[in-house]
Amino acid sequence: MSRTQYEKVIPSLRDALLAAQKRLHDEKPFALAVVVTGLPAAGRSEIVNEFLEWLDPKHIQVRALQKLRRSSRAWPAMWRYWNALPARGEIAFFFMGWYEDLMRPALRRSKGTRQDLARAVQRIRQFESMLPRDGVRILKLHLTVDEAVQKDRIRKLREDKLTRWRVTHEERWLARHYDQVQAAAQSCMEATNQPGVEWCVVDGTDPQSRSFAAGKLLLDALEEGFSGQLPKFAKRKAMSVSGQVLSGSHPGERLDDDAYDEELERLRGRFALLTRRSRFRQHGAVLAFEGMDAAGKGGAIRRLTSALDARQYSVVPISAPTPEERSYPYLWRFWRRVPQQGEIAIFDRSWYGRVLVERVRGFASPPDWQRAYDEINEFEQQLVEHGLIVHKFWLQVSKDEQLQRFQERDHDTLKRYKVDPEDWKNRRHYDDYQIAAREMIRRTSVAAAAPWTVVEADDKKYARLKVLRTVCEAIERALD
Structure with missing residues (x-):
């Protein structure tokens, strides 16, 4: 020219x-x-x-x-x-x-x-x-x-x-x-x-x-x-989901307070020592908590963090995306909070919102949440390849137990803030959430990489101990 x-x-x-x-x-x-x-x-x-x-x-x-x-x-x-x-x-x-x-x-x-x-x-x-x-x-x-x-x-x-x-x-x-x-x-x-x-x-x-x-x-x-034209990507069909019901109750006996306190202290000590091992600095962990409202996610997380040095971990509470977060791809806000090696990030709700609340409440279109399974699996695979220990928990609470906890919180002025109108709206979709959770667990639980653990959460003490024990076992497998 x-x-x-x-x-x-x-x-x-x-x-x-x-x-x-x-x-x-x-x-x-x-x-x-x-x-x-x-x-x-x-x-x-x-x-x-x-x-x-x-x-x-x-x-x-x-x-x-x-x-x-x-x-x-x-x-x-x-x-x-x-x-x-x-x-x-x-x-x-x-x-x-x-x-x-x-x-x-x-x-x-x-x-x-x-x-x-x-x-x-x-x-x-x-x-x-x-x-x-x-x-x-x-x-x-x-x-x-x-x-x-x-x-x-x-x-x-x-x-x-x-x-x-x-x-x-x-x-x-x-x-x-x-x-x-x-x-x-x-x-x-x-x-x-x-x-x-x-x-x-x-x-x-x-x-x-x-x-x-x-x-x-x-x-x-x-x-x-x-x-506004996009390439025609292949449409993915939702997998058929088994009729297995997620149970909130566990088969064992309820622990009394003394036995619970003793086991809790033992597991917290085990967890603390594992995270202080020199080999843990080559790993780090990403722990994601999902579950029905009032299932006890916050209580389980607090029992984990009470065993750690505050400089070693971060708790990431996830709610509806902000206007800034909506201006980026949906995984952007989670990539920003990925921990570096040797540190722990605990997500109180997570990237699975795309295939849970966004699916059930219609906030994401079917093509968007259907493709999200593969995108989430790829995201987690990259974390695992880098050495991070990825484990996900679904805390399952029964419909009757959830209602009882809602009512108890409503009657307690110190806990009333924990139940808002959105929680009651989500409760109306309880059965839809169960269907979405079963499909989510089936399609994104990779035993060797980023597994799910279903925690029977009608008994809070049992749930907290199971979470702690599972995290310790996951870290031990990675370090050994």
Whole structure:
């Protein structure tokens, strides 16, 4: 493209992009994540800099997360990308983005990395198929140049003292291994192409043609987002659920106060010692509590935390999402609270709200909650792969016992705050919750990774001891 042609077409393209960005910010129908990858000297930085000049930078984020690679090793691999997602109405540019973790093992080509590579591809495909359906559109740009052009540009940059800093040791290595890098990039792009999140390859040889092509792709991505059209993803059918009834009562005898206090103290001591073992620092734990209202989740959690150093754990109470949280994908607020290795996060209600209250009360559409089972399984699998111990508890209370607890709280001025109109509304859907809970447990209980434990909670003492005992056993299995 000649300079004259460039100067003719760029003003109208820039105006169209500015108008689209303003509409995006005003209406907030989606967010746009732009992943920019490419060969050294192909123009990645130049493209992003031009976009920052063309658009209003107040509503743009630029994410170069390579520097966080070392400091974020205490968290699962995808943690830093979830935390960097743009909110609805914003645009974020990611240098390499989540593809950095895929390119490195692809370049090594060793047998030991084949499984890592396959798993990285699986994580990315699931991540990129989920985001558009949760309001984050993705544009993937890969800039390329032939070897001769690359060498010439790197030589010129290194000869000039003012630009020498732009050529890093890593980029020089990548340039020396041009064919290997090209093959790895091609392999990664082929493995992660799927409907709606295809790769767009931009020739970086001519800077002016490169700018126009990238700008047009950005405008197309914004206009496609405004259209509201999504790729047609396969619909998942809900699994048939057995008629097994979750019971709130346990088969054993009720413990007297002295026996309960003695066993409680023994289990708390066991739990405390396990979390202080040196090997626990290589793990950490995520404990999720779900159950019917008044099932005793809070009481069970307090018996756990009373055994711990307050600096070692956090309790995360989950309620309806805030306006800020609704502007991100639904798993975003849970990824933000994932603990680092050696720490414990206890969720009082959790990401399972999508397939429980949102399903039962109609807050999520059937396609959204039906796909959530696979997304939740993938989320938990990533936590487990990082060494975190994941265990989930469903506290089951019978309908009669729940009513009795509601009435007792209503008559106790110190506990009346625990029952609100929403609790009584949920009680009207008790049977629907039972159906949803059975399906949830069946579809998301992986014995070796992130199992569920159903706790018979009509007897509070029994429930609290069972929770403590189960947590201790889960940690012992992981450490031994």
